[in-house]
Amino acid sequence: MWRRFAHLSLSISRTKLQSLQDPTVLKLINTFSSDAGNDGVASSRKPFITFVLGGPGSGKGTQCEKIASIFGFAHLSAGELLREEMSSPSENGELIRNVIKEGKIVPSAITISLIKRGINSATSDKILIDGFPRSEENRIAFEKIIGVEPDLVIFFECPEEEMVKRILGRNQGRIDDNMETIRKRLKVFEDLNMPVVEHYSSKGKVHKITATGTVDEIFERVRQVFASLRYLKAFLSF
Numbered sequence: 001m002w003r004r005f006a007h008l009s010l011s012i013s014r015t016k017l018q019s020l021q022d023p024t025v026l027k028l029i030n031t032f033s034s035d036a037g038n039d040g041v042a043s044s045r046k047p048f049i050t051f052v053l054g055g056p057g058s059g060k061g062t063q064c065e066k067i068a069s070i071f072g073f074a075h076l077s078a079g080e081l082l083r084e085e086m087s088s089p090s091e092n093g094e095l096i097r098n099v100i101k102e103g104k105i106v107p108s109a110i111t112i113s114l115i116k117r118g119i120n121s122a123t124s125d126k127i128l129i130d131g132f133p134r135s136e137e138n139r140i141a142f143e144k145i146i147g148v149e150p151d152l153v154i155f156f157e158c159p160e161e162e163m164v165k166r167i168l169g170r171n172q173g174r175i176d177d178n179m180e181t182i183r184k185r186l187k188v189f190e191d192l193n194m195p196v197v198e199h200y201s202s203k204g205k206v207h208k209i210t211a212t213g214t215v216d217e218i219f220e221r222v223r224q225v226f227a228s229l230r231y232l233k234a235f236l237s238f
């Protein structure tokens with residue numbers, strides 16, 4: 001069972017922290033104080049889990065790399081884990097390839113087992129899960145199998161034409177970075193992924209980031225969210 005994250009070690013009183021009146025900090029106090037322990041992953045300590053969502057090409061991977069290097073998070077890209085699995089001699093390789101080529105969503109059990117392995121071997125207990133959950137079905141399966149909800153959700157909001165331009169300029173030789181698959185991915189994003197964003201929005205967990213502008217301009221918006229977290233951490237030993 002994961003230890004409760006922070007409640008044992010508040011070095012100043014909850015009342016005093018609340019008097020700071022910063023909505024992000026208040027939200028995080030509640031997050032850190034809630035008991036979400038479970039045996040879904042093999043750790044004695046509950047990791048701090050951030051889901052990073054946004055349409056295809058919205059810049060999730062680019063921003064996650066910066067968050068990981070500056071704030072010490074482990075970065076698990078669900079798409080990257082699936083591409084590695086697809087290229088290894090795995091029994092699911094062919095299935096994953098076909099689903100990705102069609103811009104559809106790989107069965108939850110496959111993706112979650114890769115994510116779970118990633119969490120268990122991560123060297124940080126602060127985890128970014130990039131590009132997952134992709135659907136309500138993914139979300140519900142994750143919460144059931146891993147046994148926790150995310151502590152935080154970052155959502156990159158980006159106009160479609162900008163996402164398409166970025167994907168077509170990505171040049172990583174991906175089987176899904178072509179106009180025909182991009183159209184399907186955009187539709188899957190709207191139909192299946194946006195309900196996940198709406199679900200967590202209704203729980204007050206989503207930080208929406210405008211994902212237009214330069215990488216550094218966007219990161220400055222992201223940095224502010226994670227800086228509040230670090231600010232909170234100064235008061236909590238976890």
Ligand SMILES: Nc1ncnc2c1ncn2[C@@H]1O[C@H](COP(=O)(O)OP(=O)(O)O)[C@@H](O)[C@H]1O
Pocket residue numbers: 054055056057058059060061062063166167169170171211212213214215218
């Ligand atoms: N702010 C930005 N402006 C222009 N290009 C960007 C920006 N952010 C990322 N890119 C580029 O756009 C492409 C898609 O970004 P990526 O981080 O892979 O997005 P995602 O993981 O959401 O699909 C990459 O080639 C990346 O280098």
Ligand SMILES: O=c1ccn([C@@H]2O[C@H](COP(=O)(O)OP(=O)(O)O)[C@@H](O)[C@H]2O)c(=O)[nH]1
Pocket residue numbers: 054055056057060061078079080082099100101103104105106107111130131132133134176185
């Ligand atoms: O949890 C996931 C993540 C990705 N994918 C598949 O992998 C593709 C690429 O995902 P990735 O996150 O790498 O794409 P991005 O949004 O970064 O362009 C998606 O279109 C899906 O087909 C999936 O099925 N489940």
Ligand SMILES: [Mg+2]
Pocket residue numbers: 060061077079131
């Ligand atoms: Mg990506």
